[in-house]
Amino acid sequence: MEHERIESDRQGPGRPRSEEAHTAILTASIDLIRDVGYDAVTMEGIAARAGVGKATVYRRWKSREALVVEAIGRIVAAVPDPDTGSTRGDLLALMTATLRMYEDPASAALLSGLVAAMARSAPIADAVRTGFVGIREEAVRRVLRRGMARGDLRQDVDLELALHLLHGPMFYRFLITGGPVDAALATDCVDTVLRTFAPDGSAGEHSADGGRG
Amino acid sequence: MEHERIESDRQGPGRPRSEEAHTAILTASIDLIRDVGYDAVTMEGIAARAGVGKATVYRRWKSREALVVEAIGRIVAAVPDPDTGSTRGDLLALMTATLRMYEDPASAALLSGLVAAMARSAPIADAVRTGFVGIREEAVRRVLRRGMARGDLRQDVDLELALHLLHGPMFYRFLITGGPVDAALATDCVDTVLRTFAPDGSAGEHSADGGRG
Amino acid sequence: MEHERIESDRQGPGRPRSEEAHTAILTASIDLIRDVGYDAVTMEGIAARAGVGKATVYRRWKSREALVVEAIGRIVAAVPDPDTGSTRGDLLALMTATLRMYEDPASAALLSGLVAAMARSAPIADAVRTGFVGIREEAVRRVLRRGMARGDLRQDVDLELALHLLHGPMFYRFLITGGPVDAALATDCVDTVLRTFAPDGSAGEHSADGGRG
Amino acid sequence: MEHERIESDRQGPGRPRSEEAHTAILTASIDLIRDVGYDAVTMEGIAARAGVGKATVYRRWKSREALVVEAIGRIVAAVPDPDTGSTRGDLLALMTATLRMYEDPASAALLSGLVAAMARSAPIADAVRTGFVGIREEAVRRVLRRGMARGDLRQDVDLELALHLLHGPMFYRFLITGGPVDAALATDCVDTVLRTFAPDGSAGEHSADGGRG
DNA sequence: TCCTAAGCGAGACGGTACGTCCAGTCTTCGT
DNA sequence: ACGAAGACTGGACGTACCGTCTCGCTTAGGA
Numbered sequence: 084m085e086h087e088r089i090e091s092d093r094q095g096p097g098r099p100r101s102e103e104a105h106t107a108i109l110t111a112s113i114d115l116i117r118d119v120g121y122d123a124v125t126m127e128g129i130a131a132r133a134g135v136g137k138a139t140v141y142r143r144w145k146s147r148e149a150l151v152v153e154a155i156g157r158i159v160a161a162v163p164d165p166d167t168g169s170t171r172g173d174l175l176a177l178m179t180a181t182l183r184m185y186e187d188p189a190s191a192a193l194l195s196g197l198v199a200a201m202a203r204s205a206p207i208a209d210a211v212r213t214g215f216v217g218i219r220e221e222a223v224r225r226v227l228r229r230g231m232a233r234g235d236l237r238q239d240v241d242l243e244l245a246l247h248l249l250h251g252p253m254f255y256r257f258l259i260t261g262g263p264v265d266a267a268l269a270t271d272c273v274d275t276v277l278r279t280f281a282p283d284g285s286a287g288e289h290s291a292d293g294g295r296g
Numbered sequence: 297m298e299h300e301r302i303e304s305d306r307q308g309p310g311r312p313r314s315e316e317a318h319t320a321i322l323t324a325s326i327d328l329i330r331d332v333g334y335d336a337v338t339m340e341g342i343a344a345r346a347g348v349g350k351a352t353v354y355r356r357w358k359s360r361e362a363l364v365v366e367a368i369g370r371i372v373a374a375v376p377d378p379d380t381g382s383t384r385g386d387l388l389a390l391m392t393a394t395l396r397m398y399e400d401p402a403s404a405a406l407l408s409g410l411v412a413a414m415a416r417s418a419p420i421a422d423a424v425r426t427g428f429v430g431i432r433e434e435a436v437r438r439v440l441r442r443g444m445a446r447g448d449l450r451q452d453v454d455l456e457l458a459l460h461l462l463h464g465p466m467f468y469r470f471l472i473t474g475g476p477v478d479a480a481l482a483t484d485c486v487d488t489v490l491r492t493f494a495p496d497g498s499a500g501e502h503s504a505d506g507g508r509g
Numbered sequence: 510m511e512h513e514r515i516e517s518d519r520q521g522p523g524r525p526r527s528e529e530a531h532t533a534i535l536t537a538s539i540d541l542i543r544d545v546g547y548d549a550v551t552m553e554g555i556a557a558r559a560g561v562g563k564a565t566v567y568r569r570w571k572s573r574e575a576l577v578v579e580a581i582g583r584i585v586a587a588v589p590d591p592d593t594g595s596t597r598g599d600l601l602a603l604m605t606a607t608l609r610m611y612e613d614p615a616s617a618a619l620l621s622g623l624v625a626a627m628a629r630s631a632p633i634a635d636a637v638r639t640g641f642v643g644i645r646e647e648a649v650r651r652v653l654r655r656g657m658a659r660g661d662l663r664q665d666v667d668l669e670l671a672l673h674l675l676h677g678p679m680f681y682r683f684l685i686t687g688g689p690v691d692a693a694l695a696t697d698c699v700d701t702v703l704r705t706f707a708p709d710g711s712a713g714e715h716s717a718d719g720g721r722g
Numbered sequence: 723m724e725h726e727r728i729e730s731d732r733q734g735p736g737r738p739r740s741e742e743a744h745t746a747i748l749t750a751s752i753d754l755i756r757d758v759g760y761d762a763v764t765m766e767g768i769a770a771r772a773g774v775g776k777a778t779v780y781r782r783w784k785s786r787e788a789l790v791v792e793a794i795g796r797i798v799a800a801v802p803d804p805d806t807g808s809t810r811g812d813l814l815a816l817m818t819a820t821l822r823m824y825e826d827p828a829s830a831a832l833l834s835g836l837v838a839a840m841a842r843s844a845p846i847a848d849a850v851r852t853g854f855v856g857i858r859e860e861a862v863r864r865v866l867r868r869g870m871a872r873g874d875l876r877q878d879v880d881l882e883l884a885l886h887l888l889h890g891p892m893f894y895r896f897l898i899t900g901g902p903v904d905a906a907l908a909t910d911c912v913d914t915v916l917r918t919f920a921p922d923g924s925a926g927e928h929s930a931d932g933g934r935g
Numbered sequence: 936t937c938c939t940a941a942g943c944g945a946g947a948c949g950g951t952a953c954g955t956c957c958a959g960t961c962t963t964c965g966t
Numbered sequence: 967a968c969g970a971a972g973a974c975t976g977g978a979c980g981t982a983c984c985g986t987c988t989c990g991c992t993t994a995g996g997a
Contacts, residue, residue: 097946098988104948122416127978136949141980195415198471199335202408208474216472243475244465244484251464252457254472258411259429259463261421262456271457275492314969340957349970354959523972524962530974546842553952562975567954621841624897628834629761634900642898669901670891670910677890678883680898684837685855685889687847688882697883705914736941737993743943766983775944780985 100143107133108140112154113189121151121192148200148207155193156215162222170230171277177222178249178269185257185264198258220246240280248276320346321353325367329409330402334364334416364413365423371406375435383443384490390435391462391482398470398477411471433459453493461489526569533559534566538580543615547577547622547629577626578636588648596656597703603648604675604695611683611690624684646672666706674702728782739782746772747779751793756828760790760835787839787846791854794832801857809869810916816861817888817908824896824903837897859885879919887915 111133115124126147130137144150165176184190197215201208223246230236249272256262324346328337339360343350357363378389397403410428414421436459443449462485469475537559541550552573556563570576591602610616623641627634649672656662675698682688750772754763765786769776783789804815823829836854840847862885869875888911895901 094989095946096944096990098948100947101988125978126980130949134949136947136951137980138950138982139948142947199412199415201471202333202412212472212474241484244481244488247465247468247473247481248461248485248488250472251466251468252460253464254468255460255464258414258471259425259467260460261425268457268460271454272461275457275461275488279488279491317969338957339959343970347970349972350959351961351971352969355968358959360958520964521972522964522970524974525964526973527962548838548842551952552954556975560975562977563954564956564976565974568973625838625841627897628838638898638900667910670907670914673891673894673899673907674887674911674914676898677892677894678886679890680894681886681890684840684897685851685893686886687851694883694886697880698887701883701887701914701918705917733995734941735939735995737943739942764983765985769944773944775946776985777945777987778943781942784985 101139104133104135104139105143108135108143108150109154109157111135112150113157116151116154116192117189121196124151126150148196148204151193151196152207152211152215155190162218164222164225166229170226170233170235171273173226173229174223174249174273174276175270177219177226178253178273179266181219181250181253182264182266182269185253191257194257219250223249234282236277236280237282245276245280248272248279317346317348317352318356321348321356321363322367322370325363326371326406329364329367329413330405333405334409334413337364339363361413361417361420364417365420368410368420368423369427371428375431377435377438379442383439383446383448384486386439386442387436387462387486387489388483390432390439391466391486392479394432394463394466395477395479395482398466404470407470432463436462447495449490449493450495458489458493461485461492527565530559530561530565531569534561534569534576535580535583538576539583539619542577542580542622542626543619546618547626550577552576574626574630574633578633581623581633581636582640588644590648590651592655596652596659596661597699599652599655600649600675600699600702601696603645603652604679604699605692607645607676607679608690608692608695611679617683620683645676649675660708662703662706663708671702671706674698674705728784743772743774743778744782747774747782747789748793748796750774751789752796752828755790755793755831760831763790765789787835787843790832790835791846791850794829795854801861803861803864805868809865809872809874810912812865812868813862813888813912813915814909816858816865817892817912818905820858820889820892821903821905821908824892830896834897858889862888873921875916875919876921884915884919887911887918 108129111129112124115128115132119128124147126137126140129150130140133140140150144153161180163176163180165173167173167176184194197207197211201211224242227236227240227242227245231238231240252272253264253268256268257264321342324342325337328341328345337360339350339353342363343353346353353363357366376389376393378386380386380389397407410420410424414424437455440449440453440455440458444451444453465485466477466481469481470477534555537555538550541554541558550573552563552566555573555576556566559566566576570579589602589606591599593599593602610620623633623637627637650668653662653666653668653671657664657666678698679690679694682694683690747768750768751763754767754771758767763786765776765779768789769779772779779789783792800819802815802819804812806812806815823833836846836850840850863881866875866879866881866884870877870879891911892903892907895907896903
C-alpha cells in the first residue's frame with residue numbers, strides 16, 4: 084500500500100514529521116479527488132488546500148499516485164476475514180467488500196488511476212500487487228483452503244484459477260465494459276467457482292440458478 | 297468513434313487539408329502511446345513527432361482524447377471468426393488470437409496505454425469499448441450462439457457472464473498480477489465456461505483436467 | 510549592453526515577438542528596481558507586473574541580470590554637453606546635472622539598486638560602466654580637453670585623475686557617508702580639479718573660497 | 723562592525739555558547755565567499771560546511787550580511803595610526819592600508835557585498851559607517867589634525883572635503899570604473915589634498931610629479 | 936546529585952521563487 | 967485559406983533556500 088511512501092519509522096534526529104500535516108494532506112487529497120476529479124488534482128492544489136508547503140508533500144510521497152494510493156487506502160484498506168460457516172457465504176462476504184470499492188466513486192477513481200499508473204510503472208505495480216491486491220487475494224485463499232478442509236471443495240482446487248475467476252470478471256467489467264459491478268455478477272462468479280471446484284460427488288449442489296433466482 | 301473529431305467534408309475554398317499531415321499525426325500518436333504511455337503523450341510532442349504545427353493538430357481534433365480515440369480506431373485489428381466444428385475449438389481459436397496480443401510486447405504496451413487512457417477519459421473508454429473490445433466480444437458471442445444452436449451449450453447461456461469469464465481472468469492476470477497470460481490460463485477459462493453452461497445431461501464432458509493434461 | 514540578450518533579428522516563420530510585451534517587461538523591471546530594490550526583484554514578479562507569462566520573459570533574457578542590463582540601457586538619460594565659455598562653468602554645469610540624479614529620490618533609489626546589482630554581477634557592472642557612467646565620463650573628458658585647448662588647464666592634465674576627483678567624492682558621500690550630495694560639494698570638487706591642473710603661471714586663480722563664499 | 727550581531731555577554735544559566743561553533747561558522751563563511759562567491763553563499767550552505775545547525779547560525783547573527791561582516795572583520799579590522807614624521811608619509815601609510823583591502827579578493831568581495839547591503843538597509847549602512855568606515859575616517863582626521871598642528875597644512879582644512887578627496891576616487895574606481903585601485907591613484911589623491919590644503923606660502927611644495935616620478 | 940535553562944546537531948515546517956514544460960490560442964509568412 | 971512555425975498567457979512541475987520550530991541530547995550553574 085505504501086508503495087512509494089517514503090518511510091521514516093525510526094526516530095532519527097531532527098524535528099519529527101507532523102502527523103497533523105500528514106492527515107491534512109491525505110484529507111485534502113480525498114476532498115480534491117471528490118470535488119474536481121482525479122485528473123484535476125495537482126500537488127500544488129493539495130498543498131494549498133492542506134495549508135502545507137509543497138516540500139512537505141514531496142518529503143512524504145514521491146508522486147501524486149503514491150499520495151492518492153495512501154489517501155484512498157485509508158478508506159478501502161479493511162478486508163474482512165469472514166467465517167459464515169459455508170464457503171459460499173464466506174466468498175460472497177469477500178466479494179461484497181470488494182464490490183463496495185467499485186461502487187464508491189472515490190475508490191473507483193483511485194482504482195482507475197492505480198491501473199493507469201501500474202501500466203507504466205513497475206514499482207507502482209509491485210506495490211499495488213503486494214499491498215492493495217495481495218491482502219484481498221490472501222483473504223480469498225484463506226477462505227478457499229478452509230473450504231477444502233471443510234469438504235465444500237475438492238482437495239486439488241487451483242487457487243490461482245479460482246482467484247482469477249472471482250476477481251477477473253468484475254475487474255473486466257469495471258475497466259473495460261463499464262457495466263455495473265453488482266451483486267449479481269459477484270454471485271455468478273462465486274457460483275462458477277463453487278461448481279468448477281465442487282467435490283466429485285456433489286456436482287450441481289450449488290446451481291447457477293440457485294444463486295440468482 | 298469520431299466523437300470530438302472536427303469534420304470538414306465539404307471542399308471549401310483555399311488549400312485543402314493535407315492527408316499526409318492527418319496520417320502523420322495519427323501515426324505519431326500511436327507511436328507515442330506505445331513508446332512513452334498515454335500520460336506522457338502531449339499535443340506538443342505529437343505535433344513535433346509528426347513534423348506538424350500544433351495548430352494543425354488542434355484544427356482537426358479539439359483534444360488529446362479525441363485524437364487518441366481516432367488513432368485507436370486505426371489499430372483495431374482483424375479478429376478471426378473461427379469455425380472448427382466444436383465450440384471448444386472455436387473458443388480456443390479466439391482466445392489464442394487474444395493471447396497473441398498479450399504476448400506481443402508492442403501490442404501489450406499499447407494495451408496498457410489504452411487502459412490508462414480509458415481510466416482517465418470516458419470518451420476514450422467508449423471508443424475502445426465499441427471499437428477495440430466490441431469486435432472481440434461480438435466474435436465470442438457468435439461462437440457461443442453457434443454452440444447453443446449446435447447443442448454444445450445450454451439454450452439459456454448468459455452471454456455476458458460467459459464473456460466475462462473468458463476475458464476477465466486473462467485481463468486481470470495481465471494488468472494486476474502480472475503473471476503469464478498463456479495457453480493454460482486460456483484453456484482453463486474456456487473449460488470453465490463450457491462446464492458452467494454445459495447442457496444439462498452432459499456435465500463433466502469437458503473436464504478441467506482434460507483440457508490441460 | 511545586450512550581453513545575454515537572446516537575439517532574433519531575422520524575421521523567420523512563426524509569430525513575431527511582441528514589442529508590447531518587450532516594453533512592458535522592461536518597464537516593469539525598472540519600476541520594481543525602483544520600488545523594492547534589485548535583490549527583491551524576481552522574474553516572477555516582473556512577469557506578473559508586466560502582465561506577461563514567465564516563459565515570455567525567459568524567451569528573451571536568459572537571466573535577471575541580462576534583463577536588468579537592458580532595462581538600465583533604456584534609462585541612460587541624456588547628458589548635456591555644456592559650452593559656457595569657461596571650463597569652470599562647463600564643469601559646474603555637468604556636475605549640476607549629475608547632482609540632480611543624486612537629489613531625485615527616484616533616481617537615487619535606482620542608482621542604489623544599480624550599485625547593488627553591479628556589486629553582484631560583472632555583466633551588469635560592465636553594462637552600467639559603458640552605458641550609464643561612460644557617457645557621463647566622456648562629457649567630462651570633452652570639457653577638460655576643451656579647457657586644455659583653451660588654456661584654462663595645463664596641457665598634461667591627467668584626465669582619469671580629474672574624473673575621479675570630480676565624481677569620486679560625490680559618489681562616496683552618497684553611498685558611504687550618506688551626507689548631502691549638494692552644490693557645495695560639487696563646487697569644491699570642481700575647484701580642486703581646477704587648482705590641481707591649473708596652468709603653471711596661474712595657480713590660485715580659482716580659489717576654493719572663491720567658489721563658495 | 724557587529725551591527726546585527728546578537729549579543730549574549732552575560733553568563734546566564736544554561737549551556738554556554740560554543741566558541742568552536744562560532745569559529746567554525748566564521749571560517750566556513752570566509753571559505754565559501756572565497757570558493758563560490760558572495761552571491762552563492764547561503765545560510766544553509768554555511769551551516770552545512772561548518773557542521774552546525776542552522777539555528778545556531780541564526781542565534782548569533784540575524785542575517786547573512788551581519789555574519790559576513792563579522793567574518794571579514796576578522797581580517798580587515800586593523801587600521802594603523804601611523805606617525806612617520808610627515809603628513810604626506812602618514813597619509814600614504816593610511817592609504818596603503820586601505821589599498822590592501824581593495825586588493826585582497828576576499829575583502830573586495832565583502833566590500834562589494836557591504837555596499838549592496840548598505841544600498842538597501844539603513845541599519846547596515848549605519849553600522850558600516852560607524853564601524854567599518856568610521857575607524858578609517860577617524861584615522862585620517864587624526865593625521866590631518868596633526869598636520870595642521872605641525873604646520874604642514876592650513877589651519878582651516880575642510881576635513882570632510884579632504885576625506886572625500888582621499889577615499890572617494892579610490893572607492894569610485896573600485897565600484898564604478900572597475901580600474902586598478904593602486905598606489906599611483908592613492909598617491910595622486912594624497913598629493914591633491916596636500917596641494918589643496920597647503921599652507922598659503924608653500925604651494926607646490928609637493929608637486930604631483932614629485933609623488934610619482 | 937538532581938534541576939533547570941540554554942546550548943547543541945538535525946531536520947521538518949510553511950513559504951517564495953526558481954527555470955522548465957505544456958495547454959490551448961493567436962499571429963506571422965510562405966504555398 | 968491552408969500549411970509550418972513559433973510567440974502568447976497561464977499554470978503546474980519538482981527543487982533550493984528562506985527563517986522558524988521542534989526533537990533528543992549535552993553542558994553548565996545553582997539548589
